[in-house]
Amino acid sequence: MMRYSFLFLLLLFVSCKDSVPKQKLNLLKHGLPISIDAPEDALINSDDLGVMHDVTVKSGDDYFIQIYGSEAISIDAKQIFQDKKREIEAGPFFAEIVKEEENGMIYKKQIDENTEDFDFIYVKIQGDNEFIFQTGLMGTFTKEQVQEMYDSVK
Secondary structure, X not given: OHXXXXXXXXXXXXXXXXXXXXXXXXXXXXXXXXXXXXXXXXXXXXXXXXXXXXXXXXXXXXXXXXXEEEEOOOOOHHHHHHHHHHHHHOOOOEEEEEXXXXXXXXEEEEEEOOEEEEEEEEEEEEOOEEEEEEEOXXXXXXXXXXXXXXXXXX
């Protein structure tokens, strides 16, 4: 019985050690009328590119989200996602889709024979605005890190 208690505590400790406290982060003052869940220590950078806003939310080496916000060209998030999906699948490093939902997916890239990387894309339409969420452009991420980022923007 004691051995099972020890295993339970060990599993609980291992599953919680990577969990970083999250907060609801409102990005309105950075040009995007949306909120995401992000680590409390997240740094935000934003650029107004005229036709779109480019906002990054970064915390350490394992949380880095890039968000593009612009006026919606369509109200069909599924179609926008399908167009983005085709672009990703045609990329030179695309390997496989790990998880796919109606407006987003997590996918694996094979950079070389020894290096795999995971990314996500998620499309959201809110009012007259279109938001494209993805992993930040710099860094490599595990499937678990990407799953956490993906869940934080949905």
